[in-house]
Structure formats: C-alpha cells, structure tokens
Amino acid sequence: MQFALAGNPNSGKTTLFNALTGLRAQTSNYPGTTVEHRLGRFDLDGQTVDLLDLPGFYDLNASSEDERVALDALTNGKPDGVIVVADALNLNRSLFIIGQILEMQLPVVVALNMVDLAEAAGVHVNAGTLASELGCPVVPVVARTGRGLDDLRIVLRQLEVARPTNPCGACDGCRFQNRYAWADGVASRCVQAGDGKPNIWTERLDAWFTHPVFGVASFFAVMLGVFFLIFQIAHIPMALIDGLFSHIGAWISHRMPESDLRNLLVKGVVGGVGGVLVFLPQIGVLFFCLSLLEDTGYLARAAFVMDRLMRRVGLPGKAFVPLLSAHACAVPAIMATRVIEDKRDRLVTILAVPLISCSARIPVYSMLAALLFAHDAWKASLMFTGAYTLGLLAAIGTALLLKRTILQGETRALVLELPSYKQPSLRTATLMMLDRVWVFLRKAGTVILFISILLWVLATYPKSAPPAEAIALRQRATTEQSGALKDQADRLVAHAALANSVAGRAGRWIEPVLRPLGFDWQIGIGILSSFAAREVIVSTLAVVYGVGEEAAERNPESLYDSLRRAERSDGSKVFTTATCASLLVFYVLAMQCLSTQAITRRETNSYKWPLFQLAYMTVLAYTASFLVFQTLRLLGTA
C-alpha cells in the first residue's frame, strides 16, 4: 500500500510526515529530476504502508519542476490514497489544492493541521461540515504534538474516492478566480472566524526582522551565531573523529607487520573514511540550525531582506544562506541550495560557492602566511583578509558572468510566504540533520573513499628500492642506537618512494605546465595529491621536502624552515615571495576538493556540472596565478 502526502508549503506537511514515519524515511531524487522526495513507512494494522512525501505546492499546474513531480506522482504513481494536509488557519488556500486533488478521483483524507493554533486565534473549523462538503473524511490533527494521529490512522484503513457535494467545476474563465470562489463558499459554511486580528507577535517581530536596515543586521547576527556553532560545536566531534581515526591507524600499524596491505588500510581506508566522516559534524550542525530557523518562520524573513541585496548579483535572497555557509564548508552549502526554487539560480549558486574560502583552506593559508610574513602578524592578517576577499569577489564575479552567459535569464521574481512565527520542533530538526548526514554519506561518501584509495595507490606505486644514502643511514642508526638517524633515514625513504611513484612522476611530467606559475615538480606533487582535499598539500610538502608528516604536524615551524631553505636545481630558492603569492592565489581559486565535486554531482544529477566546475576553476586559478607570478617576477621578487 502506498499513500501520498500533499499540501501547501508551510502547512506542517513535513512535521506530519515525521510524526507518522519517524526514522524510517529515505530521501532520494525523484527519477529524472533534481527534486528530492522522501519515502517513509509506518504500520497500519500490522501492514506496512509506504508514505510518499510530495514537494509542497500551491497549485497543480505543472508550471514548476516541484509541481510536475507532485502531479506525476498523483496521476501516474496511482497511490492508494492521498493525505492532504490543510492549514486550519488558512483553509481557503488549502481548499484550492484540495479541490484539484478531489477531481483526480483518488481516495482522499484531509488532515486539518494546526487546529490548536487556530483555536488559540479564535478560529473554529467544523470538521463534520467540511467532510460532508468535500465528500471525504476530515481529521483535525496537531502534527507537532501528535494529537489526532490515531484518528487519522483509523480513517486510512477504509479510504474511498471522494464524492464532494458541490464539485468545483472550475473549468472555464479564470481558473484561479472560480476555484477560489468555490473555496470561499465551502469555507464560509465550515469556518467560524475569530476576531480577525492578525497575530500580534508576528506583527511585532516582522517590524524588526523585515526592516531594510535592522532586518539585514539581525540576519548577520543570526548567521554569525550559526557560524559560531559550526566552528565551536562541530569542532569538538571533528577533533574526536580525527583523533579516533589516527588512533585506529596507529593501532593497525602497531598490530600488523609493515606491508602494502597495512599501508593501504592505514593511509587509504582509515584515512579515507576519516576524511569522509570529518564532514559530518559541520553538515549536521548547519542543517540542524537551518531547520530550526526555517521552522520558526525566520528563514523566510532572512530571504526577504536579503533579496534586495542579492538581486544585484543576479541571485535570489535565498542564495545568501549557501554563500555564507560556504565559508565553513562548500559541501553543506551546496546541499543547502535546495531552498532556491529556480533551477538556473540554484545552479549558478552551486557553481559560485566553491570559490568562497572554506575552513579547509585555512591550513594552506597559514602555511603560506608563515612563509611570506613569518614575523609580521599584521601583514599575515592582511594576507588572510585578502585571500577571503579574493574568493568572495571571484564567487560574485562568477555568478554575474554565468547569469550573463550560459545560464542567462532574469532572476525569478520573489514570491515568498511569510508564515506566522511559531515554536520550532526539535524532532524535525534532528530528523533533518540525520537525513542530510545520511544523504552525504550515501551519495558522496563512497566516491570520496574510492578516490582517496586511488590517490593512495598513485602515491605508492610503482615501488622503488630505498636510496643508498638511506640504507647507509639505517645501518649507522642501528649501530649507534640513534632514533634521530633512523627518523632521518625514514624521511629519505618516504621522499624517494613518493618521488618515484606515479604521482611523483606525474609531478615531474606537469612541471613545464606549472613553471610559468613559479612551481617546481615537488609543488606539482603537492597539487596533484591534494586534488581530493586541498589541505593535504601541507602534509605532502612535508614528505616531499623530507620533514616527515608527523614531525610537521607536531611542529609546523620545522616544515616552514625547511620550505624556506628549499632550493631549485640551480641553487635559487623555491619559495620566493612570487611563488608563495602565486600558490596562495592558486589555492584560493582552484577546485582541489573532491567532496565538493561529489556533492555537486549528486545535487545536479549530472556529471556535466562538476566537470564544468573543475574546468573553469582550474582555468581561473591557472590564469590568476600566472598573472600574479609573472607580475611579481617583473617587479623583481622572484
């Protein structure tokens, strides 16, 4: 048995879905579209029933992708019944779609939601009268508290095709006007209106939150709070995950003899799984907060006040949340673009978001700041600010350019319901968080893990014999019982192994391409190995320049020192001001994040857009680094 759940946006549809199905729900894309739908299950007299959560809609006219999906699921999906969620405070609008669904000759039940809020506002809906008007059962419920759900389940057992007493028959003239005339008629016979006073709290809060100045200021304050949570709270589980996985790695290293299998397990598998899981806290915190903000009704206000500012960039107000979240991480930011209704606007946002400086860029910026301005905190801060500004400008520029070229079209005009403020549901927020985390794990996690292992293979094979120098050092280390000498020998072995691997050879192979940017083959290895995750360049450079990964982690200064001393074959320094600046610009603008690509693939449902993303960001990064290096070289800082 399958039931479909339909309703207006803001009718409490999601809350009802969660109340009925709980954790037993799965999110996937509706076949052939990027519209998500959720499929849940619940028991009805021992029988398992599937519940399909349709996208919220105001009309069933197939004018948007959401509406097409809902219409298709109702007409071609042939559900055994439809639960239409109606807002007791706004019955006329709900009747507009109820009327359309009744005409489809499907078994229908109306779940009259939020009757508690309606009663508080003095609005009384006579469910019995409404049921006989519509010719289908009407069950008053409060999805948030679970009131009335048992009655709803009882009704679901014997659902029949609805037989309205006065069918709408809105087929000629203005279909909106006629159908609303019908809805008004039905409502007038079932609803005892309250005093008609609008919600006073909503009025007061809106005076502030939708104000052109205070509203924007409040929005920034709220987002600042969300960031604080992402950085401060997500930081704790992220550190735990990091610690746990390095412990597992150390444990395996300890238990297993040195072998390729051990290395694969430690570096490829454990490292790869850790690299996937470390995203989960940020995704979780962001979506938990966004769900709470949306549930209270605040997010609609934020989109409203930001609309005017964002429109200048050619994006709708709703694009602001992803653009801001991207400063923490592009992956949850791209997942958050789902709130943008227009497909083109959403795509532009997805393509612009990875240019914004995320937290994974911080280790790279820190390294370069140490190389460029070791003893000048002010200049280092200015460099950080410059890098963030460059990323933001590049993102805005990309959005403007895309809107004028391949994704042309006027930004979709704002039509946004501002629902009454209400208490958010922690249950909805928790389920939302788990849902997003699960989607990421299922859809992006596997790809990331696979590529992590592939990159490990490329950096390990073909194997090479340890260099003679290292063998000699090892012998001296054994005779002299010197741990320091042994470490030095290990570093030499690691360096030689990487240099002779496919990745090392590829680094040399692409050196001619990278030379105009001021990079040598060793930086080339760093760029290739950090293709999946940009922060990896720091540990790769540590291996390439013979500092050793662990030593560099314990004491970053040891890495910076040896980078400062590093020389090219002609005896000149590698990390000159020009090279560092060029590398900085490259890492601000280059893709270098497989997780972003994997989630773009999932959110756009195509390989075309992640490939496009990779291509234009690479071209952009290359060109900008080229200009920076060549300009600085002419000025004499190479």
Next chain:
Amino acid sequence: MMPTTPVHNHRLDQLPTGSRAVVRHIESNDEALHRLMAMGLCLGREVEVVRHGNPLIIRFLGARVGISGRLAQRILVEHW
C-alpha cells in the same frame, strides 16, 4: 467594505504601507504571477500593503507574502 466612489486605479507597488485595495487586473502571465494567483491573489480580492518597498510585503487571505516590486508593478488595484 466596498467603497461607493473608487478613487483611482493604482499599481500595487505605488501604495503606501497600511493601505488596502481590491485587485482589478493582473498583467501578463508569468510563472511567479501564477504562483501568486494560486495563493489566492485573484481579481476582486482585497489586499493590504504591510510594508511598502522593493521587495514589499502584502497580506491577502490572512497570509503575508513577500513579493518583488516588479511583480507588484503588474498588479493593478482599486484603492480608496
């Protein structure tokens, strides 16, 4: 309450905050206007301007809706 002597036809974006009016004509037919009509902003309906500006907030059928100024321009209302 219907007025006995309608004053003028205005564009919805011209009305100041707090004014009430009746929808008389909705120009052109784009997706966003259809959405508004599906939400209940059809001919003959009363609408109130809650916050003038661009975008602006209007109220009809008991709900507040934020809309772009360029949509409001295409909605002609009778204001008194």
